[in-house]
Amino acid sequence: MSARSEMVAGWLEPRAGEMVDFLGRLVAEPTENPPGTGLGRCARVLADQLQRLGLEPELIEITGPHTLEDPHIVRGSTGAGAKLLYFHGHYDVVPVQDRAQFAMRREGGRLIGRGTADMKGGIVSMVYGAAAAKELGLLGDGRIVIHLVPDEETGSVVGAGYLREHGLIDPSAVAMVTGEPSGSSIWNAARGAISLKVGFEGREAHVGQATFGINTFAHMVYVARPLLAYAEEMAGRPTGYPMNPADPTGSMVVVGGLSGGGSNFNVVPADAWFTVDSRFNPEEDLDAELARMTTIIREAAAEVDAKVTIDITQFQPPAGTPADHPAGAALARCAEEVRGEPAAFEMCGGILENRWYDQLGIPAFAFGAGRLDVSHGPHEYVDERELFRVAAVYALYANEMLDQP
Structure with a gap:
């Protein structure tokens, strides 16, 4: 010393x-x-x-x-x-x-x-x-x-x-x-961070008349699927920075960390939402990745005629x-x-x-x-x-x- x-x-x-x-x-x-x-x-x-x-x-x-x-x-x-x-x-x-x-x-x-x-x-x-x-x-x-x-x-x-x-x-x-x-x-x-809240608007209906409703839970599940594939892709893109050997080296994306919606178990849900939270490696372009996620969400929603909103709750480089x-x-x-x-x-x-x-x-x-x-x-x-x-x-x-x- x-x-x-x-x-x-x-x-x-x-x-x-x-x-x-x-x-x-x-x-x-x-x-x-x-x-x-x-x-x-x-x-x-x-x-x-x-x-x-x-x-x-x-x-x-x-x-x-x-x-x-x-x-x-x-x-x-x-x-x-x-x-x-x-x-x-x-x-x-x-x-x-x-x-x-x-x-x-x-x-x-x-x-x-x-x-x-x-x-x-x-x-x-x-x-x-x-x-x-x-x-x-x-x-x-x-x-x-x-x-x-x-x-x-x-x-x-x-x-x-x-x-x-x-x-x-x-x-x-x-x-x-x-x-x-x-x-x-x-x-x-x-890492940098992007956090999103993805919301859906549908129409309520009693379970006995479920076909009259627009089920936002179904829309949420459909849109989440390609986002999960995106998360898997990003996890496979390693950083060039040294990291703790026990830590994953790819960019991390969590789909559905929080989710919610609906009014009761026997009613078609007229609203639903889920979160997407990410930690991007410094090599990634956050603006480009935000655009990619937004495109994935909107294109999937369009395929099932879902009304979707995307709120950016965090964007940090x-x-x-x-x-x-x-x-x-x-x-x-x-x-x-x-x-x-x-x-x-x-x-x-x-x-x-x-x-x-x-x-x-x-x-x-x-x-x-x-x-x-x-x-x-x-x-x-x-x-x-x-x-x-x-x-x-x-x-x-x-x-x-x-x-x-």
Whole structure:
């Protein structure tokens, strides 16, 4: 371990209990999204902790059309130099399988509870990494800005999108990193997303007069069939980006993740709908794929004279920074300095808020202590020791990017 790493570890280790306590308080805030509740209260918990650590918090109320409960962006900062490094995270979580998941527990070196991996644990690492860099004088001629947002789990347009829309992301930043659950890897790329809701309009009829009705369920099934074939085709088109060997390399399309319609079991359904959700590899042209899906739906509907509507509920581009970019190489060096082994670069199988920064030309990465394979599950956890190690990586990365020639 280098002298610099020892200095950072020496600052973090006495605060290990404090970090665990902070994570426990965040987990206890039930920021489930959907529906997006408890966000304002959690934002204030975050702001209070940043204040205690001297990270100059600001609460930004998110205005405009949305259905979230009291959403705020928590914006912290430290340093006053010209170089700018962003730490970014989200404090909303997916719904729990059991309300007990909002009470964090320690077990065998693991911190278990909703959001420990995705990504309240990542927030703790980022915040304490920034505080360590500040207290140890590692910022040089630079500054860190921390963005903590809601709404990542439901598209991120309200949260991170607000930052972009209101000019709160400076394109001159040297890099951005987020504490998403990348495990021991660095995610330097992520897929893009298109989500659709496909609806059908028919005519009700009593089961005894079913031939008088127009059955939208039949139309839905007919239209879904060629979409399933399309999903199979896309799964067979692998990405050129390195991925976790356990993950599928093709673009992923889920047809019918949600569906509904009808008024009763004995009535011909006059309405029906289903969703299509996709994660496209960076090599794919999202506009072209949206056009393909739309054509498939409309042509199949025309074959059975179905009245169909297509609502685009999400359209988010992929993100990717080359693994050999100097900002990525610096992050890999810091990870190896702390962990003693190289960090592999991989593409995330989902979408990341890196894209809001990537679109402005900012090198953007994800690196966090959690693991994707346990995130969102009933036994979500983060390794306690990794929480501290990743905080050290963040502190070293700030020094590498802001205080080195």
